[in-house]
Amino acid sequence: MQQKTEPGIAVPVLAKRSIWKDIVHDKYLYLLFLPGALLLLVFKYFPLYGIIIAFKDFNIFSGVSGSEWVGFDHFIRLFQTPDFKQVLWNTLVISFYKLVASFVFPIILSLLLNEVRHMAFKRITQSVIYLPHFISWVVFVGIITAFLNPVDGLFNYVLKLFGGAPIDFLGSADHFRAVLVSTDVYKGVGWGTIIYLAAISGVSPELYEAAIMDGANRFRRMWHITLPAIRPVIIILVILSLGGILNAGFQQIYLLYSPLVYDVGDVIDTYVYREGIQSANYSFATAAGLFQSVVAVILIVTANKIASKFGDGGLW
Template identity: 70%
Template sequence: MRDKYLYLLLLPGMLLILLFRYVPMYGIIIAFQDFNIFQGMNDQEWVGFAQFSRLFHSPDFIEILRNTILISVYKLLCAFTIPVILSLLLNELRHVAFKRVTQSIIYLPHFISWVIFSGILISFLNPVDGMVNAIIEMFGGKPIDFLGDTRYFRSILVISDSYKEVGWGTIIYLAAISGVSPELYESARMDGANKARQMWHVTLPAIRPVIIILLILSLANILEAGFQQIYLLYSPLVYDVSDIIDTYVYRVGIQDANYSYATAAGLFKSVVAMVLIVSVNKIVKKAGQDGLW
C-alpha cells in the first residue's frame, strides 16, 4: 500500500508487455502445425517437429546461419566497444558547449528510421551519381557498386549500424560514469595517476556492472543481425553474404505464405537467445560479478 502509486506507474508498461509479448506466445503452436489460414487454430494439422526438420535440412540453412552469426558478431564487436571508448572520451571534455553539440550530433542518427537512413546511404553509394563514387572518379578511380559487391556489403552493414547506434550506447555509459564518486578521481590524482590511468583504474571498474549487463543482453541477441537494415539494403547480388535468418524467413515463410515454417524459425531463434542469456548470466555470476538476476 505504501508504494501503490509506484505500482500504478508500473501498470501501463506491464500491460503493454503482457499484451504484445505474452499473449502472442499462443501463436507458437503454429510452428508444430501445417497452418492453413482458412482453418481455425484448433483445426490445424499437427506435424510435430516437421517444420524444424525442414528448416535444419534446408540447403540454405548453413549459409544463412553463418551470415547471421558473422554479421551479428561484427556488429557486436563494433557497437559494444566504440560507445565505451567514446563515452570515456566525452567524459573528459571540459568545454560544456562543445561537449553538448558533440553529443547531439552523435545521438541524432539513432532517431532516424532505417527507411530514411538507408535511402541516404543508397544515395551516397550509388554507382552512377553517388557522392562517394564521384570522389573516387575525381581521383581517377572507377565507380564501385558497394551495395552490389559481396566484398563490401558486410562492411557497409557494420559501419552504418555502428554510426547510427553508437550515440545511444554512449548515453547509457555516460549516465553510469556520472555516478562515479569524484573522490575516487581525487584519490587517483593524489597517487599520481594521469587521465589515462584514471580512466583505466577508476572509470572502467566503476561502470563494469553496466558493461556486463549490456554485454549479456547483446549476446542474447546474437541471431538478431538487423532485419530492417539488411532488407532495405540488400539485393540478390549479395544474398551469399547478407541473407540472414530473418530475411530468409520473410521471403520463404511470409511472402510464400509458409507461416508454420516462419514461426519455427522464429522459435528457434528465441530458444537460442534464451540459452545464451541464461548461460552467459551464470558465467558472469560464477566470475563474481552481478548478472541480470
C-alpha cells in the first residue's frame, strides 16, 4: 500500500493488522504467554475483589456481600492506633536499610567479579555467592539461629575467645535490625549480581581498549565506562525496589523476631498477620494491607516519572 505525498514520490504505509490476526500469526508465542497470564489472573487480579473487606465490617458467617458497609472507619482506626505508627516506622527504617544495602553491594560485587581474569576462580565464586538465594528462609533462619545462639553459637564463641561477653543478637533491640539487613544482603546479593553482570557483558570491549590507550587504570574504567553503561539497569531495579519499600520481608522477620524485639522489628506484614489471622480481625488487617499496596503504587509511579524526566528512562 502506498500513499502519495508529492508527484512522483510514493511513501510506503504499513497496513494495520487486527489483534486477532496477530494472535493467529504468533499463536505459539501467545501459547507460551498463556500460563503466566493465567497465573497472574488467578493469584493476583481475581483476589483483588477481596479488598472490599477493608470497607466493611466483615463477618465470616455473613460473607463479603452480607457484611455491613463501614466506609473508611477501619483506615481511620488504623492511623489512630499507636501500635501502627511504630509498625510503620519500623517498616520504613528496615526497608530503607535493605534497599540501600541491596542496591550498593550487588553493584560493587558485580564490578569486582567483572575484573577477575581467572575464569575457574570466577565461576566458583559466582556459584558460592548464588547458593544462598536457593535456600528457603526456613532453613536459612535455622542456620542463622545456630550461628547467633547466645549460649553456643559460633559468633558468641569467637567473642568469648577475645574476652567479650556473649550477645543475644536476636533478642536485642540494638542488634536485631543489623541482623535483618546483613542476612538479607547475604542471601540475595549473589542473585542481584546476575542482572548487573549480564548488563556489563553488553559493554563494548572497544571502549575499554580506548580507555587503556588513554592510560586509564581499572578503577577509572569502572567509574567512567562500566557504571554509566549499566545505569539504565540500575535505575529500573531501583524503581522496582521502591515498590517494596513497605514490604520489609515477612518470612525473614516472622521467623527471626520475638516479643522482645517488637519495638524495632514489628513491620506491617507481621502486624497484618497477627491482626488478620491470629486475631481474626480481617477488615482491619485488609485496610493495613491496602494502605501498603497504595503507597507502593504511588512510589513506583513517582520514581518512574522522576527517572523519565531526567532522561534516564523508566519502566514505561
